[in-house]
Amino acid sequence: MAVETSDKPNLPHDFEDDDDGPVIYKRYSSSKKNQSHSEVRKSSSHSHDGQSYRQISNAPSSSGQTSCLQKGNTVPSAKPSPVKPSVGISKASKSLVNTSSTKLPVANSKSPSLGDRQKMSVDIKGEPKTIEHHAKNFVEDSEDDEDNKPLSFRLKNSNHDNKVTSVIAKKSSEDSDDDVPLAKKLYRNSNLGTTSSNHDDSNQKKPISKIQKEQKNGSGMSNKLDRPSPLPAKRPLDNSNSLHPSVKKSKVLDPVASIKSKAVSVKHELKVEDDDDDDDIPISQRIKKSAMSGDKSSSMKKVLTKVTKVNKPGSKPFKKQIKKTVKKSGSGSEYSKSSKILPSSGDGQKKWTTLVHNGVIFPPPYQPHGVKMLYKGRPVDLTPEQEEVATMYAVMRDTEYMQKDKFKENFWNDWRKLLGRNHVIQNLKDCDFTPIYDWYQSEKDKKKQMTTEEKKALKEEKMKLEEKYMWAIVDGVKEKVGNFRVEPPGLFRGRGEHPKMGKLKKRIHPGDITINIAKDAPIPECPIPGERWKEIRHDNTVTWLAYWSDPINPKLFKYVFLAASSSLKGQSDKEKYEKARTLKDYIGNIRSAYTKDFTSKDITKQQIAVATYLIDKLALRAGNEKDDDEADTVGCCTLKVENVTREPPNKLKFNFLGKDSIKYENTVEVELPVYNAILKFQKDKKPGDDLFDKLDTSKLNAHLKELMPGLTAKVFRTFNASITLDVMLNKETKDGDVGEKIVVYQHANKQVAIICNHQRSVSKSHTAQMSKLTEKIDELQAVLKELKTDLDRARKGKPPSKSSDGKRKKNLSPEMLEKKISQTNAKIEKMQRDMKTKEDLKTVALGTSKINYLDPRITVAWCKRHEVPIEKIFNKSLLAKFCWAMDVDPDFRF
């Protein structure tokens, strides 16, 4: 099929997969820009405070984000350019040469020991001096620069010695803070203080109407946002123009031809097409050219002729324009499969021009095992359908769901429908699934026992089967598909107390699936003989390749999207961070606006103000309304009276279940007006009543949009997370080895995870692992003691004592013994640090914020500045996902 890649003779070298990774389409990086990067960096590489904003804004080129999008007109090779700052990994990274200051050093040293990390894992508060200095620098730049820090940060900085909150929050204070819920940890030291000082920036009154007008006139947010106040330049607001270079696309790969041809020809066509594109025009000129030609360049019109569906009319004022597509870009990342920048994700806007893919793959049909379960002690015959569902239940015996009545009840109801009223099995209580469970365990064991070769063969077979589904061709570029496997049937595993847990998630058939594909692309063959797709669509205003209705909740859909590494996803990711960065310029005004409204007579206004404050300060989620058939969780707007407890004089204790039924527990000091407002909102209400009864997310977001174009509640989370990382990294990174710097990063990452309440469940074996470590340490202590005794004896010329098993030990010199003692000591220390780190992070999930909230450019720029190999921070998939960020200027600040 079209996207097969198994054989690839005569491939142009730059499309040759030289790795087994998903790479098929390389990017190239322009090295020109890097020179300017290094120049910029020389002048400011040690200025990691507010001042660097100004420097960035003066940088000759915009922040270096373009080369990822540029065509490969400089280094026509798949190998990374020697001067290129962009980051490759694995092979590519090894070949990176540390040149100018923009380089991202290659991983060559080992990660810091956990012990080292622990050592660095100091209190977030840091030294007051540093903070003051830091703040001062911000002030130099702009009077509202405090606003650029997360609210929580500012609060903390204002008083770093407030443990009161933690004392209240912490019930079991026997040891480390690891038993304290995440949310508490960060804020235990927080205090009220600077908040109010940030709301008096009267000169920041922004001309909202003007902004909106300008937005209407087509200046897309991520392209240019009017600044609300005449602040000193912090960063070039239009630098994100470079994110969407309007390099024209002169020819689009013919999807029909491509899908009919073999992989070779696909790749070949891609190459040919590149060749007759405007590669010969320098990038800068091309960008300029298209930028000048307005939002509908001739090239764009050309592309638009291919559109299969006209854009929906009536776009909103803040709607982004259609952005021009670029076919190839400059990053040499091995994981950059695609390169062009696709149209932005504005709703109703064209997302692609051509889309070719092979549909989805279905799980294999059920293979009955014939193992009989018992009912009242007797074996029961089941039809394959009945057996299938019984097996789903049987294999969940070791899960927590089995303790839940709701799960069993729902399962029973659905299973019973399959059994029929008159079936021998009349209740679940008398069912014994043990035979099926045992069969399943033995199957698992068999699998485990397979030799490496057998496993490998099996894997290869699976790969062969799936290969063609793994890729899509979007506007002529091969992109990885995210989740091309249709979900197999199973029992619904809702989180928390989900009312539908245990219900049968029925098998999905082709007849349930709608395929989205270009009009002139061949319709994917239905993989199940005799069946057919539900529907074929040609909607290029959406990014999904296929969807089906969620069998548990038919109102919901399950989508098949492109993978995170695709440029379609990368583009919207970038826009997300740009929007969050924009908030930095508005946050001062927003804070003063809501502070003013804390005491508003208009109760809706007042609730909006307090809700916004909480979202800003605590990074709460918006909190949409939920149906009764969903788990009972809340966000900001849906907080109940009982979720917030007042603790005089001005503390609020939050306790609720948030997304995924993760507990949010946090006690925070708030401004008195907020405290009083909460008191008012709670008055005369029952515990289960809505705290913000005049508010919902659409009202809140509508209000936020008045303050900043495109602003919604979730932007605060991104902003809060990213600014925290940026501030902490720049405050805390000291000279030192790579290991120490990574510890700083992890520390910052952890704080972000705490702010966002990213928790993970403690691993089952955690306690066991800990006691094992303790044991080992004890053993070492014993060894140490013995060594010390022997040292004493050796010094006195006596032979060593007998070891515990009575054997005679070797006669060692005092020097040797001393050496052994110090080695053992070091070992013990390292293990103790390991233990502490382990305990420290047992409930904290660092990954979520990395994937979703931290602007990767902060990380990449920091890595460049501090010569930390990016691979130490980003794993393979993050590198692929964030390939668009790799060329960032080292001086980039969020």
Next chain:
DNA sequence: GAGCCGACTTGTGTTGACATGG
């Protein structure tokens, strides 16, 4: 403006491959 639909992002848990250390 409420309610619903649709599309997309965010989130945790599980799985399985790989690394590590005895």
Next chain:
DNA sequence: CCATGTCAACACAAGTCGGCTC
């Protein structure tokens, strides 16, 4: 070499939010 631990990849649940309809 094996047992154990770690981590990336995967699976899929659960959010957010825009837009449409009535």
